[in-house]
Amino acid sequence: MSNVASIGATPSSIKPLFAVLDLSHRARQAATLDELAFLLVNDTRALLPYRQAALWFSDGGVRALSGVVQAEANAPYVQWLNRLCSTLCTQKVDGNSIAPDVAVAQPVDHGSLPADLAAEWNEWLPREALWLAMPASDAHPGSGSGGILLAGDNPFSDDASALLAEWLHAWRHAWLARFRPPAWSRARLGDSLRTWRSAERKKSWWRSRFNQIALLAVCALFCPVRLTVLAPGELVAAAPSVIRAPLDGVIGQFHVRPNETVKAQQLLFSFDEAAISSRLQVARLTLATAEAKYRQFAQLALSDNSSKAQMMVLYGEISERRTEAEFLQNQLERSRVLAPRDGVVLFDDPSDWVGRPVQTGERVMRLATPDEVEIEVWLGIGDAIPIEEQAPVRLYLAASPFSSIAGQVRYIGHDAVPRPDGSYSYRLRAKLDERSQQRIGLKGTAKIYGDWVPLSYWMLRRPLATIRQYLAL
Structure with missing residues (x-):
């Protein structure tokens, strides 16, 4: 009866334990990390009174603040908290480094803080503060170290600090159970490599997967392959006949289309014949005049000996006019260009050539x-x-x-x-x-x-x- 009476007489000492159990249960039921963070900074008031709370991690800064849904990373208050928590995380407890996976409650000593942080303390936080550190977990790569900062108007008791440490142990366990570092994170990659290397060292060198892969890579580097290069290429005619301009002039008309199949001696294109025809007519008339004059002097030579000497001059003039007429006649025939053999004509748009002056030897088309x-x-x-x-x-x-x-x-x-x-x-x-x-x-x-x-x-x-x-x- 005395034991029962003693338990019933001290309900105030049992109530905080129920609060820790309730908070631990709610932490295990939390679905997301954000829900866990919100629970820690806001519902820890069930264990002790405080005015402000902040959850901080070394790899992300302030994660949650009491009384707000989401912390603004660029706010002056958050920036100051980042510097304060970073300083508290590097301090030692009772002269010893913080032990891994142990949440340690430590009252914040204003005198041990840097001057710039201590000068702004009264602007942002109440006088009393408690720092509960959370070292990084070796079993969860990428989790990072951190802590929770509680600030209030009254000093925190040792009993409250012990309850906070127990609650933070349970909360930290729920946090690490849901924490998943990014697949590309350096911490997860480093841990995987260390685990793999540790397993490889226990094997014989020739059974080590790393050594096998390295040996295969070296052998592959000496594997013979065909040296190849890439370059622009085109299908072209093997031995095309180049059709060039046979004379100086202006192209008048094309009688074939690009890529058309033609036969030998088929008319391909022709020059403007107006100038050559007029010159040929003049040459023929000049030749007829010279021949008529030559016949006239031939008749006079029968009775006049002086006309015989003039006949030689006229004969040379007739030869000159006849050669000029033959040349112009040949030029007129060459102005009509014919295909030398069967094939396909290759050239650009005919409209680019018609009316364009060309010189002798200039390429107009190809016949392939x-x-x-x-x-x-x-x-x-x-x-x-x-x-x-x-x-x-x-x-x-x-x-x-x-x-x-x-x-x-x-x-x-x-x-x-x-x-x-x-x-x-x-x-x-x-x-x-x-x-x-x-x-x-x-x-x-x-x-x-x-x-x-x-x-x-x-x-x-x-x-x-x-x-x-x-x-x-």
Whole structure:
């Protein structure tokens, strides 16, 4: 009876224990970390009275404040609390470092704080404060150290500090049970590597997964691979006939369309004949006049000996006029350009040529045989790897990305020549392995195959070449 009477006589000593049990139960039922943080800074008042509370972590700063739903990270009060809690976290308790996984209640000594923090204390917090530290947990990488700061108007008792420590133990257990560091976090990665390395050290060197992977990587670096380069490529005519302007003049009309198939001796285009025809008419009239004058003097020569000498001059003039007329007649015939053989005509839009003056020898179009097609590749100076004749080449056309055209290198230009974009490249020609149905002029990317080299050389060729241009080794 005395024991029962003693228990019933001290209800005030049992009530805080029920509060700790209730808070611990609510912490285990919390669904999120934010709910746990809100519970700690607001409902701890069931154990002891305080005016302000703040939950702080070393890796995130102030996580929760009492009386507010969410702390404003840029507020002056929060910034000052971050500096204060960071200072308290580095202090020691009773001259010893804080033990891992132990929540220690420590009254805040204003005299041990830096001058700037102590000077602003009265502006932000009441006089009395209690700091409960939470060291980082080795079993939960990435959790980080932290603590809770309680501030009130009255000093905190030792009994209250003990209850707070017990409550914080239970809360910390619930927090770590729900805490999940990011998958990419350095802490989780470091812990995984340490665990893996620890397990690997217990094995024989040849059974170690790390050593096996390293050995396979070294062997793979010496694995032979085919050295290849990529360059712009195009289907071009193998041996086209170049149709050039036969004379100086203005193109008057085209009689064929671009990419049209023509027969031998078919009219391709013609020059403006007005000027040549008028000159030919004048030359013919001048020739007829000279011939009539020559016949007149031939009749006079029968009775006048002086006319015989004039006949020789007129004969030379007739020869000159006849040669001029024949030349103009030949020019008139050459103004109508005919196809030298069967094939496909390759040229630009006819409207760009009609009415345009051209000079003798200027290229107007090309005449290609559809079956005589090859690959033309412009190989950049940085990609000029050693390539032998008949080396494999594959052309991937932009118009046909799911198929390729195979060929073999026929020749590579000796000198790099400028391209329209201003870069210098080597011209490479490759003959096709088999006839292609793709038309001339299609462009794409060509893949040229070189010698067999180690994988390490294949990987480092371009980086080393780039570095070598800037470093004098």
